[in-house]
């Protein structure tokens with residue numbers, strides 16, 4: 001009995017220690033972040049996980065490169081947005097920087113143009129932290145580990161997200177060179193994909209959860225990338241659909257009969273989309289929900305730009321934060337019809353943007369303070 005109790009106490013103690021250590025990393029990101037002041041005229045685009053390669057078959061960036069270039073040039077630059085690239089921009093696990101920089105040099109020039117609109121910052125992730133050793137790197141003066149946006153008295157912290165995994169973080173700092181060489185010369189020829197955290201849903205969940213706990217404790221909003229899964233107000237797509245359906249069911253019963261058909265149709269469409277998510281989840285091990293209680297809107301994730309059909313991104317415009325999706329009109333993702341917002345076509349480019357979710361920062365922080 002005593003043995004078991006001692007064992008469990010030791011276990012709890014080491015778990016606590018582990019959590020403390022994990023949060024200490026995140027805390028230091030908050031302390032040493034590059035500060036940026038937001039105001040009512042701020043316009044900021046946040047992208048992450050481009051995973052740029054050498055333009056060859058294994059380059060995951062390639063398929064959406066044209067789409068990304070077009071929207072940066074013809075939309076965000078023109079609309080006076082500043083730019084944050086939130087980590088894993090270069091895929092240095094698979095390709096040497098030289099080959100990436102020579103293939104995509106026009107993107108480097110394009111990124112730097114955003115300085116004229118306000119700023120251009122770039123955080124590093126686990127796949128491109130080796131940039132710190134590159135003296136000749138073209139975007140070196142924009143490279144930081146974390147950024148804070150100051151919105152009135154409130155703080156938003158931007159970082160890639162891999163720092164939440166202590167084991168990963170420590171392993172990388174000790175073994176990074178060996179890991180990089182292994183991945184570049186052994187994993188690449190074999191076409192191994194599974195080494196990336198993006199493909200492991202349990203790891204993904206534990207990283208999101210620890211950033212969620214940290215953010216709630218510090219009463220800040222964290223904006224991350226890394227897991228390749230978009231989050232808005234701490235909710236994944238599955239969580240969001242669940243809430244929407246519940247909400248519509250409630251509305252349905254209190255609505256006069258003429259409008260019920262329309263709401264009923266919407267519920268059916270959302271239900272179909274949700275079922276499709278669960279079906280897919282069987283294969284990729286999708287986990288719904290970070291929590292079983294009231295969600296606190298403290299974690300946002302921009303998703304990635306290497307999606308099969310689309311690019312997701314976060315926009316901040318004045319006091320509003322949005323999750324948006326850009327796609328090629330010919331290869332339209334299936335969910336688009338069920339949303340409240342209508343897609344906007346970008347001139348005659350064939351590309352469209354749709355707002356997946358949007359809220360005011362005042363609401364986000366009010367809810368954060370009321371519920372933590």
Ligand SMILES: [Mn+2]
Pocket residue numbers: 087088125126127160162225226227
């Ligand atoms: Mn990453």
